[in-house]
Amino acid sequence: MLIGSLVLMGILDLVLLATTVVAVIIVVALFMLLMPGIARAEENSQAAMGRLGATLESSLQAIRTVKASVAEDRQIEKVVGEARDAQLHRVKAIRYQAFAWTIAFSGIQMAIVAIMALGAWRVSQNAMEVSSLIAFLLYAFGLMFPIMEISQGITSLQSGFAAASRIRELETMKMEAETPVLAMPLHMEPDQSHALTLDNVTYAYSEGTQAAVQNISLTIPSHGHVALVGPSGAGKTTLFSLILRFMEPDDGALYLNGVPFSAMTHQEIRRQLGYVEQETPVVPGTIRENLTFTHTDVTDEELWDVLREVRLDDKVRSLEHGLDTSLLDTPLSGGQRQRIALARAIVRMPKVLLLDEATAQVDGITEAAIQACIRNRAQRGAVVTIAHRLSTVIEADRIVVMDGGRIRATGAHEELLTNDTLYRELVEALRIAQPPDSEAA
Ligand SMILES: Nc1ncnc2c1ncn2[C@@H]1O[C@H](COP(=O)(O)OP(=O)(O)OP(=O)(O)O)[C@@H](O)[C@H]1O
Ligand SMILES: [Mg+2]
Numbered sequence: 001m002l003i004g005s006l007v008l009m010g011i012l013d014l015v016l017l018a019t020t021v022v023a024v025i026i027v028v029a030l031f032m033l034l035m036p037g038i039a040r041a042e043e044n045s046q047a048a049m050g051r052l053g054a055t056l057e058s059s060l061q062a063i064r065t066v067k068a069s070v071a072e073d074r075q076i077e078k079v080v081g082e083a084r085d086a087q088l089h090r091v092k093a094i095r096y097q098a099f100a101w102t103i104a105f106s107g108i109q110m111a112i113v114a115i116m117a118l119g120a121w122r123v124s125q126n127a128m129e130v131s132s133l134i135a136f137l138l139y140a141f142g143l144m145f146p147i148m149e150i151s152q153g154i155t156s157l158q159s160g161f162a163a164a165s166r167i168r169e170l171e172t173m174k175m176e177a178e179t180p181v182l183a184m185p186l187h188m189e190p191d192q193s194h195a196l197t198l199d200n201v202t203y204a205y206s207e208g209t210q211a212a213v214q215n216i217s218l219t220i221p222s223h224g225h226v227a228l229v230g231p232s233g234a235g236k237t238t239l240f241s242l243i244l245r246f247m248e249p250d251d252g253a254l255y256l257n258g259v260p261f262s263a264m265t266h267q268e269i270r271r272q273l274g275y276v277e278q279e280t281p282v283v284p285g286t287i288r289e290n291l292t293f294t295h296t297d298v299t300d301e302e303l304w305d306v307l308r309e310v311r312l313d314d315k316v317r318s319l320e321h322g323l324d325t326s327l328l329d330t331p332l333s334g335g336q337r338q339r340i341a342l343a344r345a346i347v348r349m350p351k352v353l354l355l356d357e358a359t360a361q362v363d364g365i366t367e368a369a370i371q372a373c374i375r376n377r378a379q380r381g382a383v384v385t386i387a388h389r390l391s392t393v394i395e396a397d398r399i400v401v402m403d404g405g406r407i408r409a410t411g412a413h414e415e416l417l418t419n420d421t422l423y424r425e426l427v428e429a430l431r432i433a434q435p436p437d438s439e440a441a
Contacts (some may be wrong), residue, residue, distance in 0.1 A: 002146040012136045013128055016115055020140060023111030024147070027104055031151060034100045038155055048086035051128050055082045074379035080262055082224055097155045104151035108144050112177050115140050124311070166262035176245075181262045188272045192257060195382040196243060198221040201252035211250070212238040214405040220352065222257075225378040227396035228386045229350045234277055234402040236386045237278055240354050243384075245300045252338065274350035276358050278386075281341030287316060288323040290340050309373040310339040311366050335361040339436075349377050355385040359392055399423070405432035 009017045059066060059075045066075050104397050119133040198218045204211040213235040220226055228236045242249055245266050254261045256269055274294065282290055290296045291306070303323060307313040316334065319325045332340070345353060355374070359367045371392060375392040377383055378397070387393050394413050401416065401423050403409045409420040 005142050009139045012132050016119055016136050019114055019118055020111055023107055027107035030103045030163055031100060037329050038096045038158045039162055041096050042159040045089035045093045045299055046162055046166060048089045052086045054084040054270040055079050100155055104147055104211055108147055154317045172258050176266045180264055192222055194219050195222040197255040199253050201242060201249045201254060204247050212405055216407055220382050220384060223380055227393045227399045228402060229393055229399060230402035234276045235405040236402055237356055244273060244275060259289055272351040274345035274353040274356045276341045278356040282337050284322045284328060286322045286326050291344050291347060292345055298347050302347055306343045310343045311369045346373060346377055349380045353377055357386055357388060359389050390427060
């Protein structure tokens, strides 16, 4: 419509067409000037909406802490503040848009007034017929609709661009490579005697900060139980994250059965590992879904066996829906959740079982049961535990003491007791924290 009208206007009168074109150019130029402002306002508005959602969700997730700290009002204030912020940005974006449309609309109106004045003058000078002027004006009115459409389209495009640029931020994130970086050397035979080898591994969470683990060299035999001990912040969980290849070491290399990590995909490595996290170890869903999360083909018989091992069989049997009880609406205790996570990891023994504080939340009797199943698994594969419990530590075939991101000492319990002061202090502290009978377990 725009192009057709302009062509016909040109056939009728070139002078008036030039006036129209100048008016359209001015409108377009003003529009271009406003566009960056609209784009920025849209981006701010969308970011503010995102913040509002995040604040609301995290407040609801931590609702128990919020209530216990009598912080409801403060938290509501914070959410409302974010909502107000989002509103301000939204209103600003809409104002920009309205301003742009006003410019487009009044630009066309002004052009029509100018056409009328100039046309009337040209008719009085006999340079143009009245009929041509009327026809020209009709075409000029016809321009209004397409120009308004285009300007509205361009402003909505800005909000689309803003959303797209936020989505594109995801694309710039580094992805885990799907193919190995390194081809597997042909002569290389998997070495079954060592499940895991860490060779001089160093990792810092960000550049310029102190490395969370430094020059770690460690071999985990294919069978047996290795315990990692050390004060909080020593780098134990970081070491597990490196073994699970959640990140790549800054320096050094890791090997699984003698094969370098770089010659395997992330999934190939993780399929051979079992992991129980330090925090939030259950996934949303039923008990059965949680237990079959790693191996989807596990039978019910295996599930009951493993539940018996972690002393949860009676509890699960007492639930109305048994294995199909949803963990969302059946609040299990912290220790029970932890045991569900443990059961998931040990239902089929992986090559290497990584347990981060798996017995932190259980009583002495359950702990003894869990220890028995760890012992049993250690005969079938490698078990690495991060333990704050003396009984778990003493059970281990080898103990690795970490401090400040480094390995301080390795050895058996008795050996470390005589040789390492930090270990002695840790053990002393644990002895006080625990009833003496659980040590015997
Ligand atoms: N995601 C992270 N980003 C930045 N620094 C981190 C991150 N996670 C851990 N750190 C830092 O790395 C160091 C080692 O942390 P790590 O979680 O490995 O300790 P830990 O030995 O598991 O301690 P804990 O016994 O308390 O669980 C700490 O100083 C910690 O502040
Ligand atoms: Mg930790």
